[in-house]
Amino acid sequence: MFQAAAAAFSDRGFDGVGVDEIAAIAGVNKAMIYYHFTDKLELYREVVRDMLRDASVRVTAIAESDRPAPLRLETFIAAFVEMADARPWFPTLMLREMAEGGPRLDPDTLVLMRSVFVAFARIVQEGQATGAFRSVNLVLAYMSTIGPLLLNAARERAARQPGRSDLPMFVEVPHAVLAAHMQQVALDMLRIKP
Amino acid sequence: MFQAAAAAFSDRGFDGVGVDEIAAIAGVNKAMIYYHFTDKLELYREVVRDMLRDASVRVTAIAESDRPAPLRLETFIAAFVEMADARPWFPTLMLREMAEGGPRLDPDTLVLMRSVFVAFARIVQEGQATGAFRSVNLVLAYMSTIGPLLLNAARERAARQPGRSDLPMFVEVPHAVLAAHMQQVALDMLRIKP
DNA sequence: GTCTATAAATAGATAGAC
DNA sequence: GTCTATCTATTTATAGAC
Numbered sequence: 520m521f522q523a524a525a526a527a528f529s530d531r532g533f534d535g536v537g538v539d540e541i542a543a544i545a546g547v548n549k550a551m552i553y554y555h556f557t558d559k560l561e562l563y564r565e566v567v568r569d570m571l572r573d574a575s576v577r578v579t580a581i582a583e584s585d586r587p588a589p590l591r592l593e594t595f596i597a598a599f600v601e602m603a604d605a606r607p608w609f610p611t612l613m614l615r616e617m618a619e620g621g622p623r624l625d626p627d628t629l630v631l632m633r634s635v636f637v638a639f640a641r642i643v644q645e646g647q648a649t650g651a652f653r654s655v656n657l658v659l660a661y662m663s664t665i666g667p668l669l670l671n672a673a674r675e676r677a678a679r680q681p682g683r684s685d686l687p688m689f690v691e692v693p694h695a696v697l698a699a700h701m702q703q704v705a706l707d708m709l710r711i712k713p
Numbered sequence: 714m715f716q717a718a719a720a721a722f723s724d725r726g727f728d729g730v731g732v733d734e735i736a737a738i739a740g741v742n743k744a745m746i747y748y749h750f751t752d753k754l755e756l757y758r759e760v761v762r763d764m765l766r767d768a769s770v771r772v773t774a775i776a777e778s779d780r781p782a783p784l785r786l787e788t789f790i791a792a793f794v795e796m797a798d799a800r801p802w803f804p805t806l807m808l809r810e811m812a813e814g815g816p817r818l819d820p821d822t823l824v825l826m827r828s829v830f831v832a833f834a835r836i837v838q839e840g841q842a843t844g845a846f847r848s849v850n851l852v853l854a855y856m857s858t859i860g861p862l863l864l865n866a867a868r869e870r871a872a873r874q875p876g877r878s879d880l881p882m883f884v885e886v887p888h889a890v891l892a893a894h895m896q897q898v899a900l901d902m903l904r905i906k907p
Numbered sequence: 908g909t910c911t912a913t914a915a916a917t918a919g920a921t922a923g924a925c
Numbered sequence: 926g927t928c929t930a931t932c933t934a935t936t937t938a939t940a941g942a943c
Contacts, residue, residue, distance in 0.1 A: 532729070534728035535728045559920090618805050669860065670856050680815060748909080
């Protein structure tokens with residue numbers, strides 16, 4: 520049921536999805552939504568939290584592994600691609616929430632978002648400490664890593680709309696190619712310059 | 714008046730902004746909106762088109778200049794940062810429209826979006842032809858270039874929400890630093906590997 | 908061209924039976 | 926826990942005076 524609601528919110532946003540519609544795709548009555556959640560906002564928050572919890576746990580485990588930092592960075596990126604594969608609504612919902620400035624994010628959700636960033640930052644900083652990575656602005660490095668992943672997911676969705684397949688920017692890109700490209704760019708960004 | 718509507722749509726999305734509100738910030742009566750536009754959707758489309766027209770003209774001029782490709786690429790990125798500076802609603806509105814899969818984009822707008830991508834692709838391809846750039850997937854290179862720029866604009870907006878200033882991922886990053894970082898990453902991505 | 912007033916549809920939310 | 930029916934507020938859109 521969360522999946523259905525998440526996909527709908529991801530498609531059309533908080534204001535674009537009615538509680539009626541969520542009830543319909545969840546196969547329950549609208550009154551049931553209000554029996555389980557105080558209001559639409561709380562339902563939305565629970566959907567976003569649920570989604571971010573998984574992402575947080577996963578990338579934190581990657582960051583805490585004892586493998587070399589460059590390898591952990593590659594795994595971090597691969598994990599994002601896999602999550603986007605398994606749950607297509609994840610990147611666009613996250614992207615939309617960011618685009619809105621996150622006015623509906625509660626403190627718990629912010630902590631989860633923070634932990635994803637912290638996992639990334641930890642990998643980069645440990646790579647710098649061992650001399651594998653050069654010095655960079657951590658926030659911008661983070662933007663450079665997940666920005667293209669999120670935007671590409673949006674691009675894929677836009678490509679699925681009717682009458683788009685002929686446009687060159689909407690060509691299909693296999694996720695293996697995507698992951699390889701993103702790993703390469705991230706490592707290029709952090710590599711010590713000769 | 715377009716600016717006011719654009720800023721509102723950028724903040725809260727198509728469904729999040731009422732025609733009443735647009736009329737109010739534009740300082741006119743709601744009936745005036747419907748006198749000038751057939752409906753809310755057409756107004757929205759005109760806002761997006763107007764915004765993209767400027768961007769398209771600007772980056773096309775950069776792509777058509779006769780300077781070396783790496784320099785044109787740097788200018789392309791600097792132009793994006795400047796546009797985001799001058800019109801803060803531009804990146805988030807574009808990002809949101811992408812995140813939604815662009816279901817409201819009309820053919821004219823798609824042509825404009827296409828022309829921005831084409832300008833980028835032209836710079837990269839000409840750089841490849843002269844041996845300055847290595848071979849890459851053009852679409853992914855585009856995602857890697859504008860994705861972080863758009864996401865960072867969203868990050869900046871999110872940072873302006875109350876109670877966010879203490880979170881490490883919401884630290885302020887000067888736009889000069891942003892531009893320099895993005896130019897560096899783009900050139901690293903395209904540089905011929907040793 | 909610009910306004911007031913209002914129609915018509917939709918959305919969030921709740922009451923109350925079972 | 927689950928439903929039907931309904932209330933209330935909001936929203937898109939228009940009619941019609943000036």
